[in-house]
Amino acid sequence: MTGKVRQRAQLGMAMFLLAEGVFFFLLILAFVYFRAPANLSLQAGSINTALLLASSVSMWRATVYKSAGSRLWLAVTIAFGAAFLIGQAIESLRLIRNGVTMSQGLFGTTFFTLTGIHALHVFAGLVGLAIVPATGLRIMAFYWYFFIILWLAIFLVVYVWSAR
Amino acid sequence: MSAWLCAIDHKRIGILYMLSALLFFLAGGMEAMVMRAQLAAPNLKLITPEIYNQMFTMHGTTMIFLVAMPILTGFGVYMVPLMIGANEMALPRLGSLSFWLQFFGGVLLYFSFATGAAPDAGWFSYAPLTEEAFSPGTGLDYWALALLMITGGSVGSAINLIVTIATARAPGMTMRLVPLFVWTTLVASVMIVFALPALAASLVMLLSDRLLHAHFLDSSQGGAPLLWQHYFWIFGHPEVYIVVLPAFGMISEIIPVFSRKPIFGYPFVATSTVAIAFLSYGVWAHHMFAVALGRNFLAVFAAASMLIAVPTGMKIFSWVATMWGGAIRFTTAMLFAVAFLLEFTVGGLSGVAFAAVPVDWQMTDTYFVVAHIHYVLFGGTVFAVLAAVHYWFPKLSGRLLDEKLGRWSFWLIVLGFNNTFFVQHFLGLLGMPRRVYTYPDLPWFGTLNLFSTVGAAVLVFGILLFCANIAMSLFFGTQAGDDPWNAWTLEWAAPSPPLLQNFAEIPEVRSRRPLWDRKHPEAPDWMGAQ
Numbered sequence: 001m002t003g004k005v006r007q008r009a010q011l012g013m014a015m016f017l018l019a020e021g022v023f024f025f026l027l028i029l030a031f032v033y034f035r036a037p038a039n040l041s042l043q044a045g046s047i048n049t050a051l052l053l054a055s056s057v058s059m060w061r062a063t064v065y066k067s068a069g070s071r072l073w074l075a076v077t078i079a080f081g082a083a084f085l086i087g088q089a090i091e092s093l094r095l096i097r098n099g100v101t102m103s104q105g106l107f108g109t110t111f112f113t114l115t116g117i118h119a120l121h122v123f124a125g126l127v128g129l130a131i132v133p134a135t136g137l138r139i140m141a142f143y144w145y146f147f148i149i150l151w152l153a154i155f156l157v158v159y160v161w162s163a164r
Numbered sequence: 165m166s167a168w169l170c171a172i173d174h175k176r177i178g179i180l181y182m183l184s185a186l187l188f189f190l191a192g193g194m195e196a197m198v199m200r201a202q203l204a205a206p207n208l209k210l211i212t213p214e215i216y217n218q219m220f221t222m223h224g225t226t227m228i229f230l231v232a233m234p235i236l237t238g239f240g241v242y243m244v245p246l247m248i249g250a251n252e253m254a255l256p257r258l259g260s261l262s263f264w265l266q267f268f269g270g271v272l273l274y275f276s277f278a279t280g281a282a283p284d285a286g287w288f289s290y291a292p293l294t295e296e297a298f299s300p301g302t303g304l305d306y307w308a309l310a311l312l313m314i315t316g317g318s319v320g321s322a323i324n325l326i327v328t329i330a331t332a333r334a335p336g337m338t339m340r341l342v343p344l345f346v347w348t349t350l351v352a353s354v355m356i357v358f359a360l361p362a363l364a365a366s367l368v369m370l371l372s373d374r375l376l377h378a379h380f381l382d383s384s385q386g387g388a389p390l391l392w393q394h395y396f397w398i399f400g401h402p403e404v405y406i407v408v409l410p411a412f413g414m415i416s417e418i419i420p421v422f423s424r425k426p427i428f429g430y431p432f433v434a435t436s437t438v439a440i441a442f443l444s445y446g447v448w449a450h451h452m453f454a455v456a457l458g459r460n461f462l463a464v465f466a467a468a469s470m471l472i473a474v475p476t477g478m479k480i481f482s483w484v485a486t487m488w489g490g491a492i493r494f495t496t497a498m499l500f501a502v503a504f505l506l507e508f509t510v511g512g513l514s515g516v517a518f519a520a521v522p523v524d525w526q527m528t529d530t531y532f533v534v535a536h537i538h539y540v541l542f543g544g545t546v547f548a549v550l551a552a553v554h555y556w557f558p559k560l561s562g563r564l565l566d567e568k569l570g571r572w573s574f575w576l577i578v579l580g581f582n583n584t585f586f587v588q589h590f591l592g593l594l595g596m597p598r599r600v601y602t603y604p605d606l607p608w609f610g611t612l613n614l615f616s617t618v619g620a621a622v623l624v625f626g627i628l629l630f631c632a633n634i635a636m637s638l639f640f641g642t643q644a645g646d647d648p649w650n651a652w653t654l655e656w657a658a659p660s661p662p663l664l665q666n667f668a669e670i671p672e673v674r675s676r677r678p679l680w681d682r683k684h685p686e687a688p689d690w691m692g693a694q
Binding site for chain 1: 362372
């Protein structure tokens with residue numbers, strides 16, 4: 001990729017993530033606004049958060065290494081990301097079995113909308129990481145880091161702040 | 165055919181945007197005429213109330229999302245690369261994706277008619293009316309899904325324009341030298357990136373409620389219908405400027421060329437655009453004065469709303485000062501630009517009136533609002549776009565529009581537009597509520613409404629004449645040449661219509677009027693600047 005093309009792709013991705021940031025800010029704000037009583041396991045949330053944070057380290061390694069090493073670290077990143085999604089699914093199933101659903105109350109409404117749409121973006125990220133050509137890896141990494149940082153914000157608000 | 169469907173060239177995509185906007189403009193216009201026919205006399209029952217609700221909802225949604233935004237995007241996508249001396253958009257394939265998302269969003273919206281239930285809750289679709297319990301049909305689901313697609317398309321094209329303006333300018337063209345249409349398009353695009361996600365968040369809440377039985381907007385389960393109003397208008401007020409700032413840019417290109425003077429106060433026009441963008445995020449609650457929000461809250465929003473009149477007034481002053489003492493040529497493009505100044509000022513003044521809370525309390529949800537919004541969006545945006553079509557058509561097609569037909573359509577449109585909407589101020593003051601399907605035979609109601617309906621018919625005639633002019637000139641118009649208006653910006657340096665590669669060699673830019681410099685090597689603009 002020439003410098004100009006990379007500059008354009010980076011700026012385009014930055015603008016896209018800015019729009020995503022506004023979108024998620026408002027969904028988080030809706031969660032905060034309702035302050036619905038939660039019944040969450042901080043332990044499960046922390047494990048999931050750790051998985052995602054670990055994927056940020058492997059993502060960084062993937063952008064540093066050349067070809068073969070890079071592919072390996074990329075696979076590790078995808079594995080961590082997939083583990084995060086599985087953890088999220090287990091967490092959601094636990095809640096649903098306890099009767100916490102989208103339609104059961106405001107906690108379910110705000111929690112599932114916020115974490116569900118975040119999970120969709122992580123899933124899209126996994127697909128992106130799986131198919132991205134080496135030249136576009138840094139741009140995908142940008143996307144990946146953004147949704148990790150976003151998850152930290154969601155974790156702090158949903159798991160830590162609302163459980164206080 | 166497939167060359168158009170798969171087009172990634174910015175000129176083709178730009179024209180696709182324009183044609184799609186024209187198609188939906190005719191559809192939205194037909195919906196408006198159905199409403200005007202129904203309102204022509206008291207106690208008429210031409211259509212049912214249900215159909216009437218669908219008409220005003222589809223009219224508003226169409227004109228905002230499928231006409232105003234795409235036509236401005238279309239001009240942006242077509243003109244910005246030419247004006248900054250680039251051969252293409254920075255992200256060509258994103259341009260194609262954005263257009264088709266936008267277009268099929270419109271198709272999806274109109275498909276709701278085929279299901280027998282078009283959306284009917286108004287273009288801002290307030291909760292709780294939009295909740296499943298009160299609007300059980302599928303119409304609002306189509307509405308929300310279509311707008312989500314359109315949101316994606318709009319953000320995509322905005323990102324593309326931002327990246328293009330940031331990275332593809334010709335050598336020497338700093339941000340102090342770009343044409344004002346490029347400036348206003350940049351600011352509107354940044355606003356899209358910040359504002360449209362608020363619409364997306366509102367739509368996600370609405371769809372969660374309707375399809376997954378969530379309770380965001382459902383007060384019976386502790387939800388908050390007011391949240392919709394806040395989120396929608398956090399998008400909705402910046403949206404007004406998103407569809408008017410590029411129109412300001414068009415006017416800032418056209419008035420100088422036909423006054424034979426450079427724009428007066430270029431830095432003020434550019435910075436006041438940025439000021440409007442910032443202020444527009446702090447005024448959303450002025451759409452909600454009728455909600456009990458608290459006195460201090462109202463005062464802040466009223467003051468901020470009035471403040472917007474300052475940078476807007478600066479622009480009007482700049483345009484008038486540009487014309488002052490100029491050698492004005494009243495081409496059809498210039499006629500529309502001058503009419504824009506007058507009509508938009510009327511809309512701006514009624515807007516300032518609305519910013520005063522007691523005035524708003526008296527007039528909200530009356531025809532005064534309908535008059536105001538149409539003076540801003542038709543008198544403002546549409547008049548500017550009509551001016552721009554007459555100005556840039558020779559570049560797009562290589563042929564001039566017919567001036568005689570142009571004048572006829574201009575006067576019919578001005579006459580029809582003012583007849584339709586000026587009397588609606590009075591109807592609002594008399595207390596006629598908007599969005600009612602018929603009305604009793606109160607003093608003046610019948611007369612003023614009939615006057616408005618006749619005006620709308622004249623307006624339609626003017627628009628059809630304008631369309632006929634385009635169709636005829638496309639085939640029989642006089643050859644325009646590269647630079648028919650003796651203009652100064654770079655798009656006129658390219659052939660008409662431009663080839664796939666806009667510029668055989670990328671021009672170097674040293675002033676705001678690169679073409680003037682080329683035509684007047686003895687007295688280029690940059691000499692005085694140094």
